[in-house]
Amino acid sequence: MSAAVVDFDVHLSNFEGPLDLLLHLIRKNEMDVYDIPMAEITRQYLLILDAMQDLNLDVAGEFLLMAATLLHIKSRLLLPVSDPDEIETEDEDPRAELVRRLLEYQKYKEAAATMDGFPLLGREVFGRDFPAPELTEGGEAELEAVGLFELVEAFRALLREAPEPYVHEVEAERLSVSDRINAILTLLLGRDSLAFMELFNGRPDRPEVVVTFLAMLELVKLQTVRLLQNARFGTIWIYPAVEAEPAPAVDEGSLGYL
Amino acid sequence: MDISELKPIVESLVFVSPAPLRPERIAEALEIDRGTILEALQELQADYQRAGRGFVLQQVAEGFQFRTRPEYADWVLRLNRNRPVRFSRAALEALAIIAYRQPTTRAEIDYLRGVDSGGVLKTLLERHLVRILGKKDVPGKPLIYGTTRTFLEFFGLRDLASLPTLKEFSDLSPAEVDAAIASVPGVAPHPQTALDDA
Amino acid sequence: MDISELKPIVESLVFVSPAPLRPERIAEALEIDRGTILEALQELQADYQRAGRGFVLQQVAEGFQFRTRPEYADWVLRLNRNRPVRFSRAALEALAIIAYRQPTTRAEIDYLRGVDSGGVLKTLLERHLVRILGKKDVPGKPLIYGTTRTFLEFFGLRDLASLPTLKEFSDLSPAEVDAAIASVPGVAPHPQTALDDA
Numbered sequence: 001m002s003a004a005v006v007d008f009d010v011h012l013s014n015f016e017g018p019l020d021l022l023l024h025l026i027r028k029n030e031m032d033v034y035d036i037p038m039a040e041i042t043r044q045y046l047l048i049l050d051a052m053q054d055l056n057l058d059v060a061g062e063f064l065l066m067a068a069t070l071l072h073i074k075s076r077l078l079l080p081v082s083d084p085d086e087i088e089t090e091d092e093d094p095r096a097e098l099v100r101r102l103l104e105y106q107k108y109k110e111a112a113a114t115m116d117g118f119p120l121l122g123r124e125v126f127g128r129d130f131p132a133p134e135l136t137e138g139g140e141a142e143l144e145a146v147g148l149f150e151l152v153e154a155f156r157a158l159l160r161e162a163p164e165p166y167v168h169e170v171e172a173e174r175l176s177v178s179d180r181i182n183a184i185l186t187l188l189l190g191r192d193s194l195a196f197m198e199l200f201n202g203r204p205d206r207p208e209v210v211v212t213f214l215a216m217l218e219l220v221k222l223q224t225v226r227l228l229q230n231a232r233f234g235t236i237w238i239y240p241a242v243e244a245e246p247a248p249a250v251d252e253g254s255l256g257y258l
Numbered sequence: 259m260d261i262s263e264l265k266p267i268v269e270s271l272v273f274v275s276p277a278p279l280r281p282e283r284i285a286e287a288l289e290i291d292r293g294t295i296l297e298a299l300q301e302l303q304a305d306y307q308r309a310g311r312g313f314v315l316q317q318v319a320e321g322f323q324f325r326t327r328p329e330y331a332d333w334v335l336r337l338n339r340n341r342p343v344r345f346s347r348a349a350l351e352a353l354a355i356i357a358y359r360q361p362t363t364r365a366e367i368d369y370l371r372g373v374d375s376g377g378v379l380k381t382l383l384e385r386h387l388v389r390i391l392g393k394k395d396v397p398g399k400p401l402i403y404g405t406t407r408t409f410l411e412f413f414g415l416r417d418l419a420s421l422p423t424l425k426e427f428s429d430l431s432p433a434e435v436d437a438a439i440a441s442v443p444g445v446a447p448h449p450q451t452a453l454d455d456a
Numbered sequence: 457m458d459i460s461e462l463k464p465i466v467e468s469l470v471f472v473s474p475a476p477l478r479p480e481r482i483a484e485a486l487e488i489d490r491g492t493i494l495e496a497l498q499e500l501q502a503d504y505q506r507a508g509r510g511f512v513l514q515q516v517a518e519g520f521q522f523r524t525r526p527e528y529a530d531w532v533l534r535l536n537r538n539r540p541v542r543f544s545r546a547a548l549e550a551l552a553i554i555a556y557r558q559p560t561t562r563a564e565i566d567y568l569r570g571v572d573s574g575g576v577l578k579t580l581l582e583r584h585l586v587r588i589l590g591k592k593d594v595p596g597k598p599l600i601y602g603t604t605r606t607f608l609e610f611f612g613l614r615d616l617a618s619l620p621t622l623k624e625f626s627d628l629s630p631a632e633v634d635a636a637i638a639s640v641p642g643v644a645p646h647p648q649t650a651l652d653d654a
Contacts, residue, residue, distance in 0.1 A: 265510075266508060266509055266510040266525070266528070267510060267528055267531050268510070269509060269510030269511070270510030270511055270524040270525065270528045270531065270532060271510075271528075271531060271532065271535050273510060273511050273522070273524060274524055274532055274535070274536075275535070279535075283535065284535070287531065287534045287535040288531065288534075310464060311464055311467060312463075312464040312465060312466070312467030312468030312469075312471060313467070313468055313471050324471070326468040326471060326472060327464070327468065330464070330465055330468045330469075333465050333468065333469060333485065333486060334468060334469065334472055336485045336486075337469050337472075337473070337481065337482070337485040338472070392613065392614065392618050393618050
């Protein structure tokens with residue numbers, strides 16, 4: 001293998017594709033992209049592919065296809081031009097399409113790099129992607145049925161807040177799901193709704209949050225309670241499923257897709 | 259209502275909105291003309307910029323939204339224990355192609371990148387950065403893709419027109435790309451036969 | 457770090473928190489003692505009070521939170537009232553079934569979703585996305601449903617034929633189909649908190 005190839009960190013995975021690899025070779029060899037020396041670039045390209053195969057790395061079909069394209073262009077350049085008029089008409093430079101593709105690819109590659117430099121939401125900048133409590137406490141907003149997603153989100157938020165468990169302080173009895181179910185049902189007795197947060201006293205620890213989550217899922221499955229929310233990420237309300245008066249108007253009567 | 263009374267009201271409305279708020283919606287809610295609302299928003303924007311605050315008022319996705327200053331990103335990430343959003347190079351390339359060329363097809367993206375983009379396209383759809391616009395009226399009726407409002411929000415762009423202009427090395431017209439896609443077996447490569455051809 | 461540097465950081469952290477933020481958590485994230493954090497919070501509180509802003513920093517149960525000024529509550533409600541429609545997941549599912557299987561009956565929708573769809577069907581009818589096409593000529597004469605022109609307009613489709621076929625989704629995961637559906641205008645995706653790498 002030539003030194004030109006060895007000194008370069010041969011990893012096709014460093015390249016997004018054959019066009020990326022070719023651009024790299026052109027830049028590294030300071031070649032003129034409008035007058036690519038096909039023999040040389042094909043030689044280097046194939047050496048890299050060989051090296052890949054020697055390393056038992058899977059060479060993606062796209063890289064092999066480009067090898068074929070390079071060889072094809074090279075062979076066409078070697079053909080003697082019999083009729084000079086031919087060049088003027090149909091047969092442009094056999095390299096032309098490749099050059100256009102390389103330049104076009106480079107354009108989007110640079111655009112991608114520029115875009116990556118923007119301050120991204122969730123990376124450099126953060127917003128409030130949740131409705132403010134003011135929006136959800138009005139009580140006038142239409143209630144939407146709560147799905148599993150909202151439920152899990154609410155618990156995730158709680159878990160983030162909840163401190164790490166103090167392992168030895170946890171008593172097994174305190175963590176029984178059936179006890180928790182009974183506790184929720186007791187809380188609901190004689191009330192027509194219960195805010196989800198009321199299930200927790202002060203700052204719950206993780207096991208408590210998890211057990212409460214399981215108890216809620218169980219109750220929903222048994223169709224003993226229904227969960228409603230006035231807006232995404234608003235307060236989740238627990239209603240007894242059997243009730244004297246109908247629940248407020250909602251999109252759907254029950255927990256749709258649980 | 260004069261602008262000094264209007265400003266805190268507009269401020270509170272932008273503040274409670276979970277997504278960038280369009281001036282039109284504020285105008286509608288307050289029954290005040292859009293121009294005055296826009297003026298209030300621009301004054302607020304300047305106030306926040308000046309005051310060295312933890313967040314600023316940004317014009318994004320055809321609306322206005324409060325966002326934290328980029329220099330506080332590390333602290334926010336530490337508080338939320340969230341991993342920052344990351345994009346692979348492949349996803350960014352595909353996204354750039356879709357953003358600049360929309361409406362565009364999967365075949366066009368594959369051709370321009372020189373590699374299969376099915377996987378990244380799926381990721382972009384899942385992240386709601388890209389959406390299916392419909393079908394192209396050509397044989398095979400391929401799906402056509404474009405960027406979403408979420409894309410603008412993520413990249414902090416006011417609208418599609420505020421994408422930076424591409425450096426014009428060359429310009430392949432959509433027709434040229436179509437022709438090339440039709441003539442090059444690049445879309446579904448069969449390496450063996452291709453090599454034999456050469 | 458002195459308090460004037462600390463204040464905007466604390467401000468940005470309270471700002472991005474969906475729930476009231478305890479000084480302890482800020483102290484933990486910034487590795488600064490709780491007393492200093494509390495001092496910064498109290499100064500911020502006074503700054504906001506003084507400045508006649510749209511919102512103030514409030515100490516509520518167990519933490520600090522920005523809240524809009526109570527006197528702006530009516531404006532906030534008015535903004536909220538003309539919020540764009542949001543689809544529930546259930547409504548989307550039912551709509552997809554009707555779109556792809558029309559003419560279809562309530563029984564078929566219920567069967568495919570595995571739950572009662574009476575409520576969502578009513579919503580879809582009220583929003584004119586779905587209409588009753590007639591009665592099926594089988595015992596019981598169930599009503600049959602189909603989509604409307606409003607449905608096409610809403611989803612930006614020229615005609616029903618330009619609805620992506622299920623076959624086009626066949627090699628896509630269910631998540632991708634969701635993504636594709638959710639990327640339709642007017643259907644708000646779940647806000648993403650942490651996005652994983654592609």
